[in-house]
Amino acid sequence: MTSAAATRLPRRRRPGWVDSFLLAVRIAAIVLLIWGIAGTVVKGINGEGPTGEAWRDLVVAGIAQGAMYGLIALGYSMVYGVLGFINFAHGEVFMSGGMVGFFVANYLWDIRFWDTNFVLSILLVLASSILASTLVAVIVERVAYRPLRDAPRLIPLITSIGISFFLQYTFAGLFGVAVKNYPPPPDYLRARIGFLDLEIEGTKLAVIVVAVVTMVALYLFVEKTRTGRSIRAVAEDKEIAALMGINVDRTIVATFAVGGAMAGVAGTLWALLFRGVSFITGFLPGIKAFTAAVLGGIGNLGGAMAGGVLLGLFEGVGPQLVLAGFGIPGVSQLKDVVAFTALVLVLIFKPSGLFGERLAAEDRA
Amino acid sequence: MRRVGLVSLCLFLVAVGCGEDQMQAGPDDPPSATSAVDPVENGGAAPEGSEFVPGPLGAVEVAPGEEIQIRSVNSITGDVASLGTPNQRGVELALDDYGPVAGRAVSMGTPLDDLCSPDGGQAAAQTVVADPAVVGVIGTTCSAAAVAAAPLISNAGMVMIAPSNTSPALTSDLAGTQGSAYQPGYYRTSHNDLFQGRAVALFVRNHLGFERAAAIHDGDPYTQGLTEAFRAAFEELGGEITTFTAVNKGDTDMIAVLTEVAAGGPQALFFPIFMPEGGFIVQQVGGVAGLEDATLIVSAALLVDNFMELSESEGVYISGPDLRFGSNRNSITGRTAEGLLAEYVASYGEEPSGGYWGHAYDATVMLLSAIDRVAVEVEGTLYIDRMALRNEMDRSSLDGIIGPISCDExxxxxxxxxxxxxxxxxxxxxxxxxxxxxxxxP
Structure with a gap:
């Protein structure tokens, strides 16, 4: 909290060595970035490195993966906006959707319905995935977080880590630890589809389109519906919202449910992209989605989606674009390094994230 | 004062160490008409009336009525269970077929899991060596686990016979140079990947007639050793390795690595990695420009049902040990390859999901017969000298389910x-x- 005196007498602090160091880091980061990209461009001019089509594939794959991170990130961001804590179990909410979707998909494959009626099949899988994720999110809220509503912020945070492990190993115990492979999507979806003069793989295009539609639907829900208004009001100030006649508990449940539904959609998209799910599937995407939420400015829905897409792009394109320029071998192994370095760099330049401005939760934390 | 304490502690530990040696089997043991003078030299066959002397690694003492203990350490959970479960079953079938060793029943104890990882291998090995009654281990499934397990098992004086480790680092470069992870007392019935690397290189270069190939490993000693062996052999044959790179275990998005590979324009892609990463590669390779027509080659790590059943694995080549066992017969148990497979299916209700069950069977028979030859009974107690057992393993020679078996240095x-x-x-x-x-x- 800023004291009244300090507010009245704003004094300009003389830059210390830490500021100089941070400035040097920023300059070094920009120089290294330009150097790496220049190296890659020179390689490209010499006919080495990925072709134009390969760059297109990297960008598309990055956006598709990023859109999925974005969808998961929405759940982190909404819960943070409303309750002011990070729900680390959200990755497992996503995994539950993917896992339940697998059993439905596998059944439809066994009865040969998947082959003959793919669109209806994937809608059924999507519905079951959304249902499972929403249910898990709501149950976790009711059982684990509601009793801790008035506890210090750290308590639900630690609880969420516990819930995360609980869910992982519950699924491992119930369904085994092996990766479960979804049946393959039909050939027309796996083929390349012409889109704006670009030949894009059908599944990736589908993933991007579904993510955009879901995002728009969420925006309309939050902005235009009564429940959406309640969520925004509770995010602004729980006590005042309660005084205005909003049922805070119900609104919080709605927040978890909507976040869970988004994760359920992401679960099905994951299945379309990678086909394999296991009990540990939620862990890394969960961490990445949290990163995306922070990158975009946590608490901001548009920021979460943009952060997700950017993070997907960073890790998809970054290794080839920047690291390959330095002649580092096996660059694609370093994609996580690139993703998290990008996060650090963004936070060095803009500590509140790309779109983070005001956060009611921050004041309360 | 502290120094005095340390000296006392050392003396105490030395005393305890001596005590343990004597407890296992010491020179003070009563002489016996059937015991050996020096089991290390004589392999258990002793002149009459001489006294049993344990070798430098000590001996396992099996009291009257007790069972001989061996252990199975294989990958029996997770995605690699397809490979490791048949190994464990091979051990079980061999124990049933062989019957008692030196008049004693043999127990495998609770099957242990190597998790196909260094930490899993180490944890399993620690459990094994904590029990001084264990004579030897059949395992591990994965080379990565073996690299961590072998030092512990070797230091405990035990022997370890791996049915499906293939990393050259665990044995030698086949030219007389010891591998970086070799440990005394380590044996394997599986092949050395220098041969497999050469075989794949010959296949790609001469059989398919390709000049450019790429290779992907996952940092594991097995996958890295095999891809390096392939690279060396392929380049020796005049081929060009366009990209030699790696994925991380746990990666799901393979587009980035495949794009990196596509940049070199390879005609063939060799990725001898495990599930699920290997599955993700075949599923995603079709969507990467420049690799649509590349020939895909994997190794026996993916000679498992859950990979081969993926629709995208159609048209994939799989290198591995020659499993055409034909009329092979294990010369010690008399079991034929066909008979063993039939017994496997009858006992477990399914075909083996991985390729090394025969290797595990032979490894177990090899261990049991070596124990049979070195075990010495003194007044009802059976002594199995650890050094003598290693020497006997070195001399082992039998016809197995997998073909002739004899160990190099x-x-x-x-x-x-x-x-x-x-x-x-x-x-x-x-x-x-x-x-x-x-x-x-070869």
């Missing part, structure tokens, strides 16, 4: 025949498992 004992299979029908993978398109014998 660094523990490579198996038949080194390699085949390349072609998976034609993911809905009926038994066709692919028998569809040999190339074979290699």
């Amino acid at each position: 660094y523990g490579d004992c198996g038949s080194q025949r390699i085949t390349v299979l072609y998976n034609t029908d993911p809905r009926n993978i038994e066709i692919g498992k028998n569809n040999v398109v190339f074979d290699f014998a």
Whole structure:
């Protein structure tokens, strides 16, 4: 909290060595970035490195993966906006959707319905995935977080880590630890589809389109519906919202449910992209989605989606674009390094994230 | 004061150490008409009236009525269970077939899991060595686990016979140089990947006629050793390795690595990695420009049902040990390869999901027969000298389910025949498992 005196007498602090160091880091980061990209461009001019089509594939794959991170990130961001804590179990909410979707998909494959009626099949899988994720999110809220509503912020945070492990190993115990492979999507979806003069793989295009539609639907829900208004009001100030006649508990449940539904959609998209799910599937995407939420400015829905897409792009394109320029071998192994370095760099330049401005939760934390 | 304490502690530990030695089997043991003078030299066959003397590694003492203890350490959970479970079953079948050793029943104890990882291998090995009654171990499934497990098992004086480790680091470079992870007392019935690397290189360069190939490993000693062996052999044959790179275990998005590979324009891609990463590669490779027509080659780590059943694995070549056992017969138990497979199916209700069950069976028979030859009974107590057992393993020679078995100086004992299979029908993978398109014998 800023004291009244300090507010009245704003004094300009003389830059210390830490500021100089941070400035040097920023300059070094920009120089290294330009150097790496220049190296890659020179390689490209010499006919080495990925072709134009390969760059297109990297960008598309990055956006598709990023859109999925974005969808998961929405759940982190909404819960943070409303309750002011990070729900680390959200990755497992996503995994539950993917896992339940697998059993439905596998059944439809066994009865040969998947082959003959793919669109209806994937809608059924999507519905079951959304249902499972929403249910898990709501149950976790009711059982684990509601009793801790008035506890210090750290308590639900630690609880969420516990819930995360609980869910992982519950699924491992119930369904085994092996990766479960979804049946393959039909050939027309796996083929390349012409889109704006670009030949894009059908599944990736589908993933991007579904993510955009879901995002728009969420925006309309939050902005235009009564429940959406309640969520925004509770995010602004729980006590005042309660005084205005909003049922805070119900609104919080709605927040978890909507976040869970988004994760359920992401679960099905994951299945379309990678086909394999296991009990540990939620862990890394969960961490990445949290990163995306922070990158975009946590608490901001548009920021979460943009952060997700950017993070997907960073890790998809970054290794080839920047690291390959330095002649580092096996660059694609370093994609996580690139993703998290990008996060650090963004936070060095803009500590509140790309779109983070005001956060009611921050004041309360 | 502290120094005095340390000296006392050392003296105490030395005293305890001596005590343990004597407890296992010491020179003070009563003489016996059937005991050996020096089991290390005599392999258990002793002149009459002489006294049992344990070798430098001590001896296991099996009291009257007790069982001989061996252990199975294999990958029996997770995605690699397809490979490790048949290994464990091979051990069980061999124990049943062999029957008592030196008049004693043999127990495998609770099956242990190597998790196909260094930490899993180490944890399992710690459990094994904590029990001084254990004579030897059949395992591990994965080379990565073996690299961590072998030092512990070797230091405990035990022997370890691996049915499916193939990393050259665990034995030798086949030219007389000890591998970086070799440990005394380590043996394997599986092949050395220097042969497999050479076989795949010959297949790609000469059989398919390709000049450019890429290779992907996952940092594991097995996958890295095999891809390096392939690279060396392929370049020696005049081929060009366009990209030599790696994925991380746990990666799901393979587009980035495949794009990196596509940049070199390879005609073939060799990725001898495990599930699930290997599955993700075949599923995603079709979407990467420049790799649509690349020929895909994997190794026996993916000669498992859950990979071969993926629809995208149609048309993938799989290198691995020659599993055409034909009329092979284990010369000690008399079991034929066909009979063993039938027994496997009858006992477990399914075909083996991985390729090394025969190797595990032979490894177990090899261990049991070596124990049989060195075990010495003194007044009802059975002594198994650890050094004598190693010497006996070195001398082992038998015809196994997998073919002739005899060990070189660094523990490579198996038949080194390699085949390349072609998976034609993911809905009926038994066709692919028998569809040999190339074979290699050193």
